[in-house]
Amino acid sequence: MIDILIMIAALVVGILFGNLSGFVVHSDVITGILMVLVFLVGVDIGREENILSKIKVNIKHIIGQSVLTIIGTFLFAWIASFFLPYSMKETIGASAGFGWYSLSGIMISQLYSPLLGTVSFLSNVFRELLSIILLPFLAKINQRAAVSTAGATAMDVLLGLISKSTSRKNTLIAFGQGVILSLLVPLIISFIFM
Amino acid sequence: MLMLFLILAAFTTGLLLGLKKRLGFLSKFKIIPLITLLLLFSMGTEIGQSQEIMANLNSIGLNAFLIALFAVAGSFLVTLLFLKMIKTKNGETDD
Numbered sequence: 001m002i003d004i005l006i007m008i009a010a011l012v013v014g015i016l017f018g019n020l021s022g023f024v025v026h027s028d029v030i031t032g033i034l035m036v037l038v039f040l041v042g043v044d045i046g047r048e049e050n051i052l053s054k055i056k057v058n059i060k061h062i063i064g065q066s067v068l069t070i071i072g073t074f075l076f077a078w079i080a081s082f083f084l085p086y087s088m089k090e091t092i093g094a095s096a097g098f099g100w101y102s103l104s105g106i107m108i109s110q111l112y113s114p115l116l117g118t119v120s121f122l123s124n125v126f127r128e129l130l131s132i133i134l135l136p137f138l139a140k141i142n143q144r145a146a147v148s149t150a151g152a153t154a155m156d157v158l159l160g161l162i163s164k165s166t167s168r169k170n171t172l173i174a175f176g177q178g179v180i181l182s183l184l185v186p187l188i189i190s191f192i193f194m
Numbered sequence: 195m196l197m198l199f200l201i202l203a204a205f206t207t208g209l210l211l212g213l214k215k216r217l218g219f220l221s222k223f224k225i226i227p228l229i230t231l232l233l234l235f236s237m238g239t240e241i242g243q244s245q246e247i248m249a250n251l252n253s254i255g256l257n258a259f260l261i262a263l264f265a266v267a268g269s270f271l272v273t274l275l276f277l278k279m280i281k282t283k284n285g286e287t288d289d
Contacts, residue, residue: 003227010231014238015248024243025236031200033236037229038201039208044226046212068273076268077261084257094258095265102230106237107201114240115247119258121237126262138270145274149266186205 003157004125007102011121031110038186041103045182055176058169062176069148069177070184073098090116093192097124098151098181099131099158104189111193128153132161139165147174152185154178 018024045051055062074092081091094116097104101124109117131149135158138146143166150158155178163171211217241247247254 007230007234010234011238011241014235015242016238017235018239018242019248020242022243024239027240030233030236030240033229033233035200035204037226037233039204040226040229042205042208042210043212043217044208046209047215047217048212052213065273068276069269072269072272073265074268075272076264079268080261080264084260086257091261094261098265102234106233109237109240114237114244115254117237118241118247119254119261122255122258123261123265126259127265130262130266134266142274142277144277145270148269148273151265151269183209186201190201 004128008125027110030106034106034110037103037106041182045179048179051179054172055179058173058176061173062180065144065147065173065177066180066184069098069151069181072148073151086116086119089192090119093189094120094123095127096120096188096192097127097185099124099128099153100151100182100185101125101128103185107186107189108193111190127151128157131158135161136165143167143170144173147177150174150178152178152181155182 048054073095077092077095078088080095081088084091086094090112093108093112094104097120101121104124105117105121107117108120127149131151131153135146135149138149147154147162147166147170150162154162154174159171159175159178162174166174
């Protein structure tokens with residue numbers, strides 16, 4: 001929760017600074033730093049203790065769970081595009097962060113446009129917040145469906161809450177879903193906006 | 195296109211090195227949060243320069259919220275429906 005506030009603060013300071021001073025960080029510099037970030041995120045995911053064996057135990061459920069989360073997100077983002085001033089590709093692309101707002105926002109503003117990057121950043125911040133608020137209630141209806149709402153954040157920010165609200169087995173599946181979606185976010189966003 | 199390739203290459207290289215337990219020292223410095231903040235600040239300067247975004251911040255926020263609401267509802271409902279479907283087919287419960 002503190003993290004989200006600090007990240008929003010960094011963005012807001014940047015917006016004020018850019019708006020008032022007219023200074024813009026050169027796009028090539030941002031791309032360079034973005035590559036370093038993506039590299040380090042890769043190292044971080046790979047280094048997670050016993051990540052391969054943790055995933056292997058429930059691999060069938062984890063893959064099914066991840067596919068359902070992706071289909072549900074994209075299907076409803078497509079429906080949302082009829083009510084929004086964005087195309088199907090833009091709306092689905094904005095939703096493709098699955099809650100990972102920092103990476104999706106930055107990637108889309110570099111690959112496509114700062115406008116849609118902003119939309120994506122905010123919509124993924126909202127997704128994480130909605131999931132934090134709703135997950136304990138949704139888990140009473142169905143644990144696995146509730147885990148889907150957490151998207152890529154199921155492996156880190158939401159994991160504690162998920163372990164409180166769901167069974168041990170579903171917590172493991174949730175962790176796996178977070179790993180798979182985190183791996184897919186940079187790939188899916190690249191392919192949508194290439 | 196070049197950028198896409200570079201991003202994917204950086205990510206894959208990092209992942210493979212991580213799996214081999216190389217570069218573990220990097221995580222001691224909390225580099226990722228710092229770089230993320232730097233990038234968000236940089237992205238902010240681009241946004242702050244854009245009249246198109248600054249003039250429409252309210253509607254952008256509302257649209258973003260709608261996308262989030264649909265994404266959360268969609269992932270919940272599709273997963274729920276699918277699990278109900280296999281449950282009736284196999285007669286087993288998963289929760």
